[in-house]
Amino acid sequence: MKKDYAVELLETKQFAALKNELNEMNPTDIAVLLGEMYEADDLGDRELTLLYRVLPKELAAEAFTYMDSEQQVVLINAFSDNELRAVIDELYLDDTVDIIEEMPANVVSRILQNTDSETRKQINELLDYPKDSAGSVMTTEFVYLHKEITVQDAFSKIRRVGYVKETIYTCYVTENRKLVGTVSLLDMIVSDPETRIEEIMDTNVISVSTHDDREAAANTLSKYDLAAIPVVDAEARIVGIVTFDDAIDVLEEEASEDMAVMAAISPSDKPYLKTSVYQIYKARIPWLLLLVISATFTSMVLELFEKELAAVTALVVFIPMLMGTGGNSGSQSSVTVIRGLSIDEISFSDIFKVIWKEFRVAFLCAVTIAAVLFLKILYFDRQGLNIALVVSGTLFVVVVVAKFVGCTLPMLAKKIGADPAVMASPFITTIIDVIALLVYFVFAKAVLNI
Amino acid sequence: MKKDYAVELLETKQFAALKNELNEMNPTDIAVLLGEMYEADDLGDRELTLLYRVLPKELAAEAFTYMDSEQQVVLINAFSDNELRAVIDELYLDDTVDIIEEMPANVVSRILQNTDSETRKQINELLDYPKDSAGSVMTTEFVYLHKEITVQDAFSKIRRVGYVKETIYTCYVTENRKLVGTVSLLDMIVSDPETRIEEIMDTNVISVSTHDDREAAANTLSKYDLAAIPVVDAEARIVGIVTFDDAIDVLEEEASEDMAVMAAISPSDKPYLKTSVYQIYKARIPWLLLLVISATFTSMVLELFEKELAAVTALVVFIPMLMGTGGNSGSQSSVTVIRGLSIDEISFSDIFKVIWKEFRVAFLCAVTIAAVLFLKILYFDRQGLNIALVVSGTLFVVVVVAKFVGCTLPMLAKKIGADPAVMASPFITTIIDVIALLVYFVFAKAVLNI
Numbered sequence: 001m002k003k004d005y006a007v008e009l010l011e012t013k014q015f016a017a018l019k020n021e022l023n024e025m026n027p028t029d030i031a032v033l034l035g036e037m038y039e040a041d042d043l044g045d046r047e048l049t050l051l052y053r054v055l056p057k058e059l060a061a062e063a064f065t066y067m068d069s070e071q072q073v074v075l076i077n078a079f080s081d082n083e084l085r086a087v088i089d090e091l092y093l094d095d096t097v098d099i100i101e102e103m104p105a106n107v108v109s110r111i112l113q114n115t116d117s118e119t120r121k122q123i124n125e126l127l128d129y130p131k132d133s134a135g136s137v138m139t140t141e142f143v144y145l146h147k148e149i150t151v152q153d154a155f156s157k158i159r160r161v162g163y164v165k166e167t168i169y170t171c172y173v174t175e176n177r178k179l180v181g182t183v184s185l186l187d188m189i190v191s192d193p194e195t196r197i198e199e200i201m202d203t204n205v206i207s208v209s210t211h212d213d214r215e216a217a218a219n220t221l222s223k224y225d226l227a228a229i230p231v232v233d234a235e236a237r238i239v240g241i242v243t244f245d246d247a248i249d250v251l252e253e254e255a256s257e258d259m260a261v262m263a264a265i266s267p268s269d270k271p272y273l274k275t276s277v278y279q280i281y282k283a284r285i286p287w288l289l290l291l292v293i294s295a296t297f298t299s300m301v302l303e304l305f306e307k308e309l310a311a312v313t314a315l316v317v318f319i320p321m322l323m324g325t326g327g328n329s330g331s332q333s334s335v336t337v338i339r340g341l342s343i344d345e346i347s348f349s350d351i352f353k354v355i356w357k358e359f360r361v362a363f364l365c366a367v368t369i370a371a372v373l374f375l376k377i378l379y380f381d382r383q384g385l386n387i388a389l390v391v392s393g394t395l396f397v398v399v400v401v402a403k404f405v406g407c408t409l410p411m412l413a414k415k416i417g418a419d420p421a422v423m424a425s426p427f428i429t430t431i432i433d434v435i436a437l438l439v440y441f442v443f444a445k446a447v448l449n450i
Numbered sequence: 451m452k453k454d455y456a457v458e459l460l461e462t463k464q465f466a467a468l469k470n471e472l473n474e475m476n477p478t479d480i481a482v483l484l485g486e487m488y489e490a491d492d493l494g495d496r497e498l499t500l501l502y503r504v505l506p507k508e509l510a511a512e513a514f515t516y517m518d519s520e521q522q523v524v525l526i527n528a529f530s531d532n533e534l535r536a537v538i539d540e541l542y543l544d545d546t547v548d549i550i551e552e553m554p555a556n557v558v559s560r561i562l563q564n565t566d567s568e569t570r571k572q573i574n575e576l577l578d579y580p581k582d583s584a585g586s587v588m589t590t591e592f593v594y595l596h597k598e599i600t601v602q603d604a605f606s607k608i609r610r611v612g613y614v615k616e617t618i619y620t621c622y623v624t625e626n627r628k629l630v631g632t633v634s635l636l637d638m639i640v641s642d643p644e645t646r647i648e649e650i651m652d653t654n655v656i657s658v659s660t661h662d663d664r665e666a667a668a669n670t671l672s673k674y675d676l677a678a679i680p681v682v683d684a685e686a687r688i689v690g691i692v693t694f695d696d697a698i699d700v701l702e703e704e705a706s707e708d709m710a711v712m713a714a715i716s717p718s719d720k721p722y723l724k725t726s727v728y729q730i731y732k733a734r735i736p737w738l739l740l741l742v743i744s745a746t747f748t749s750m751v752l753e754l755f756e757k758e759l760a761a762v763t764a765l766v767v768f769i770p771m772l773m774g775t776g777g778n779s780g781s782q783s784s785v786t787v788i789r790g791l792s793i794d795e796i797s798f799s800d801i802f803k804v805i806w807k808e809f810r811v812a813f814l815c816a817v818t819i820a821a822v823l824f825l826k827i828l829y830f831d832r833q834g835l836n837i838a839l840v841v842s843g844t845l846f847v848v849v850v851v852a853k854f855v856g857c858t859l860p861m862l863a864k865k866i867g868a869d870p871a872v873m874a875s876p877f878i879t880t881i882i883d884v885i886a887l888l889v890y891f892v893f894a895k896a897v898l899n900i
């Protein structure tokens with residue numbers, strides 16, 4: 001249903017029609033629609049609650065999970081304890097936890113008051129897992145079966161727990177809570193009802209531990225094309241699963257984070273259009289200031305050689321080009337390596353392979369650019385042979401150094417547990433700028449004997 | 451099984467043990483292991499074929515799909531027609547197509563000769579879809595049901611086709627080949643065998659068209675948390691589905707591509723460590739050359755103002771800082787917008803929202819940095835008031851312009867169907883560099899009345 005039509009139905013008080021339209025919709029779209037209407041002030045808190053209440057219970061709860069925390073707070077405050085309990089019962093535990101993490105304290109305590117002690121315990125456990133750990137993104141709603149039971153019994157258990165999501169298409173076989181195998185729903189469907197689970201289970205189980213990085217969990221799921229990957233605790237007992245939809249979100253967030261950090265922005269998982277100007281400012285300004293300050297080093301180098309500059313002002317002309325090309329050669333290498341690290345294509349043990357490969361690439365690039373530049377300076381810029389030698393010689397060194405620095409720093413960062421992406425552009429660029437200028441003037445002094 | 455142990459078993463000719471070890475392994479790991487052994491020359495073509503032949507048919511076929519094309523070619527060449535046919539029968543159509551796309555022509559024709567005409571027709575159809583279209587990543591193996599049949603009949607159909615992957619957990623309900631609904635395996639399991647499919651099907655179908663961008667398909671799948679998204683042709687007939695595992699690969703590849711392009715590298719979907727030095731060189735050098743050439747503009751500006759530079763050499767000192775900060779302010783905006791566009795958080799229609807938001811952010815950033823810089827120049831660099839005014843004034847303008855250019859260009863690129871990522875660093879940086887220098891010297895002339 002288009003927003004305008006919904007607004008029209010609302011203003012003309014055709015609630016029955018509105019209700020039918022909404023019932024036809026997908027929970028995601030309902031959340032988006034209500035969100036847009038709310039932000040455009042077509043909906044007040046009262047109307048939002050009213051529309052929400054006309055939705056069938058299950059659809060309502062699902063739509064709820066897709067809403068912005070802003071609208072969720074409005075609804076929760078409007079809910080009676082019974083309504084709140086009804087919604088929470090419909091929610092998946094991990095969704096409840098995601099919601100709680102966004103909520104103001106008073107709302108959180110109200111949510112917790114309205115969950116039974118067992119759920120509350122599980123919620124608190126989930127909240128306890130370190131941010132960005134596999135435990136923090138897993139759901140505790142999965143089907144586990146004992147290996148002795150029959151397919152028939154397995155089905156009746158599945159029907160009993162009746163989770164309504166992909167989470168049940170793989171069942172996890174346990175032996176005193178330890179994960180010993182997996183069995184897909186399909187295998188059960190195609191086997192005789194009397195078959196015992198252990199006969200059809202796959203004992204070759206891929207799993208991650210609760211404290212593994214959530215990105216590692218998502219990468220593993222993707223590597224083995226799993227719909228869900230089991231998460232086990234220190235005693236190899238299965239405590240949850242990470243499903244493909246959460247894995248996709250993790251991979252998307254991590255990629256966005258890397259890009260942000262590479263561009264010198266503190267990452268945020270809030271959509272751009274929903275982030276306030278001040279928040280964006282706060283995420284960007286520290287890095288810009290850092291750059292202004294770090295640029296002091298380049299200034300120092302330039303002051304150091306003010307005499308030479310005054311003597312041969314022609315030198316100035318090439319400074320932007322030297323620094324620009326150096327910076328880009330560096331980020332070509334760093335970005336390649338950073339991405340390789342985050343999708344597990346490269347690990348620290350490859351460091352020498354990488355350096356050797358980058359060195360050869362750097363050499364080829366450096367020769368090419370230096371040659372082109374040399375000719376350009378001689379015949380296009382009509383400068384003397386000495387200048388041409390100094391500039392293209394400098395560029396050669398700068399490109400080689402830049403690619404070395406660019407590929408090495410991210411790997412070292414990874415090794416010491418820092419975020420490799422931080423090593424992209426800004427930092428590396430500053431380092432390279434300084435080196436470029438130093439090399440440049442040392443060469444200049446030597447060749448032009450100033 | 452560890453590589454060394456496998457090599458040892460191989461060298462000591464303990465094939466039985468080797469076979470058992472392999473049978474215990476996951477197809478992905480088998481492919482990785484054999485690949486490593488082959489590249490380390492622990493395996494010749496003969497041994498590779500030999501080891502492959504000891505694997506059970508189904509496991510072998512699955513492992514085959516995860517191998518590098520290099521080893522796939524070796525095996526295909528070693529296969530008898532019967533073996534080849536056996537493998538192809540086990541493969542999913544989309545996997546077969548992926549393999550074919552990597553193969554030399556002679557191998558391709560051999561593969562096609564060994565597929566029945568129906569399969570060959572489907573393969574050719576899949577190969578016809580434009581690169582990066584939803585059609586090119588979909589699989590044509592999905593279960594479709596007529597809405598009149600009962601759950602019971604549905605199950606027997608599922609058992610009959612017996613696909614061994616997630617592809618069957620959602621079945622697609624068709625009415626003379628048009629897609630009219632979906633029904634999840636779970637819904638079928640929990641309903642009475644006599645229920646008719648149309649009673650339990652969900653008529654609210656999310657689908658994409660064969661020619662939609664593969665990234666759009668993956669984003670939609672992720673937005674609605676679907677395990678698979680149906681792909682329909684111009685007549686709304688379902689022709690295939692994109693499953694979550696392929697969607698994940700698409701999203702990962704697209705993110706890697708964006709990062710590469712942002713860093714001025716021509717993207718490649720080959721893993722870094724498997725890409726030859728020359729290929730990497732080819733992907734990077736054109737952009738570096740482009741930068742060297744485009745830097746000509748900055749040089750021109752500098753030559754234009756050589757007189758002023760000679761007069762006040764102190765001006766030179768701040769050039770790197772001005773250009774560096776300008777470049778980064780710009781890429782902060784461009785990278786944010788580019789990412790927003792590719793994960794569908796931002797669309798072209800938001801352009802004015804975005805510009806207005808970036809303008810306010812830019813103003814805040816510019817004021818802050820200019821102020822800090824002003825004081826730094828006065829009290830740290832001990833320069834005169836005029837210099838401080840010129841430099842911080844320039845920086846203010848540069849930051850505002852940079853953020854404007856940075857957020858606008860990618861959106862325009864998107865509008866004209868170009869890749870927004872191309873608008874990141876290199877291009878924008880050059881533009882901003884030139885503007886920065888122009889503003890700088892105009893200010894300088896005015897204030898320092900040179």
